[in-house]
Amino acid sequence: MASIHLNLSRDSAIVISVVFLALAVPSIFAAWVDRRIPKIGLVLIVVGGLMTFWTLNTYPGDYVWEDVPMAFIEVIASIVN
Numbered sequence: 001m002a003s004i005h006l007n008l009s010r011d012s013a014i015v016i017s018v019v020f021l022a023l024a025v026p027s028i029f030a031a032w033v034d035r036r037i038p039k040i041g042l043v044l045i046v047v048g049g050l051m052t053f054w055t056l057n058t059y060p061g062d063y064v065w066e067d068v069p070m071a072f073i074e075v076i077a078s079i080v081n
Contacts, residue, residue: 011071
């Protein structure tokens with residue numbers, strides 16, 4: 001199986017995947033309220049899910065939900081500095 005390496009840190013990959021998945025929720029609800037197909041929301045779920053899958057396969061180890069807030073803090077700190 002071919003491996004894709006994007007030069008992302010584990011924390012950056014987690015943050016990107018969570019952001020994509022979080023952005024999918026309002027998009028899906030907006031489409032639902034407007035009675036249309038949530039195309040963008042579905043794309044965001046697929047991209048976020050694939051990014052999560054890639055992260056878990058590229059950076060093996062124990063992941064818990066408690067790691068996500070610290071990952072956000074570390075990514076924001078690296079951007080600010």
